[in-house]
Amino acid sequence: MPALPELPEATVARLPEYLRALHAIAETGHETVSSEGLANAAGVNSAKLRKDLSHLGSYGTRGVGYDVALLIEQIESVLGLTQCRSVALVGVGNLGHALAGYDGFASRGFRIAALLDADPSRVGEEINGLVVRHVDELPRVAVEESISIGVIATPAPAAQAVADQLVAVGVTSILNFAPCVLSVPEGVDVRKVDLAIELQILSFHEHRKASLTALPGGLAATDTQEAIGT
Amino acid sequence: MPALPELPEATVARLPEYLRALHAIAETGHETVSSEGLANAAGVNSAKLRKDLSHLGSYGTRGVGYDVALLIEQIESVLGLTQCRSVALVGVGNLGHALAGYDGFASRGFRIAALLDADPSRVGEEINGLVVRHVDELPRVAVEESISIGVIATPAPAAQAVADQLVAVGVTSILNFAPCVLSVPEGVDVRKVDLAIELQILSFHEHRKASLTALPGGLAATDTQEAIGT
């Protein structure tokens, strides 16, 4: 059993990006990669990458770099991806359909194990070989499929109720697409994806850039680092 | 012209959340709101909220709170949402369809002004009153519709090429759904949304929680702050 390495949250958020980059590098046939090379592929600073990897007691070789296969194994192990995790998707509407048909989950260690909706007219529909079931069946489904992550793609007003139902059946990780805050008991992790927020942040920078160029003879030595980190 | 207030990036990222919360509060009929109340609605610490708002030279009243309507106006002004921004969506596949049919954009100050795809069989299709056009028409469309933000929803291998095309026609803000890093010239902002990354982060915490509970008589006084920030 690997002693829990107490990773910084910022590092955890970057590990999946490294993993993706590593898989891409592995496909090109390279057996090792330098911190510089991997950092470029992942879009980060090489020093940051080295520090991140050092936190998981890394297996790099000075003068050579990192063994790609070994590093993939290490990161997957730390992220808990050695076992395939089952996901329940609640709300099979516009967005839910896209998610249900997305093959990028399976290829990265996740299995959509259940599709759930409250609308009776949607129940029974088959998407990608999976039948939509009624959300009331959640307790049974959760056990049968040993769900470990819940994804909420319902309208915002229904999201809190769905979250409560997920928590009630023992789900402790939720990915929320509805634009609202969820209140959950301690010990439950919620992550949120909100498109409108992303666009509004872009809008701000667009606005700022416009103001800057509109300024009279603004000195060109203003700070202009771009490509914001996630 | 409002002097640029030099906002911290972390604050900018939270302003849209405050804005959403404010709109919700406005609908309940409240004319003012305390930092405590707004902070709850937005899912943040009240001290953080006050500091954030103080950065935009805020208009709160001690002993009373913030004027909801005024604050909405202020934040929208700072985010550059006073003008409706036009968005071009490139890649009208699985995910693109969902985005094209999403009404959450219009309601928050954005207008999907163009749908573009490279697949000839998709060109001409009408979605939500908008006709899919060929991606080669981007230069003309960008000017006609005065596009200010580009959204990439193509497969990863095509994303960089699409980004280059967007940059070429003058787009300086890009929202990327493809799981890859984009390289863009200085002055262009890129934000990324990657579902698999979100799930993997959740997986990590799930993994960690499992290890903790599996530990023998671990003292209950371990840190257990949850509900991670975006």
Add this chain to the structure above:
DNA sequence: CGCGATTTGTGCACCTCTTCACAAGCGCCT
């Protein structure tokens, strides 16, 4: 076998962000 080229791992300084705690300000009630 030793040397130079290369690359990792990390101490350190800097910076940003968070959180606490409280003075200053405002309105209301007497």
Add this chain to the structure above:
DNA sequence: AGGCGCTTGTGAAGAGGTGCACAAATCGCG
């Protein structure tokens, strides 16, 4: 008018993250 309770705005301390710069380690080659 004055006092009291409530709420904002902010200084300061602390926590966390970033990036530089370099010593330590390893490999390949002569």
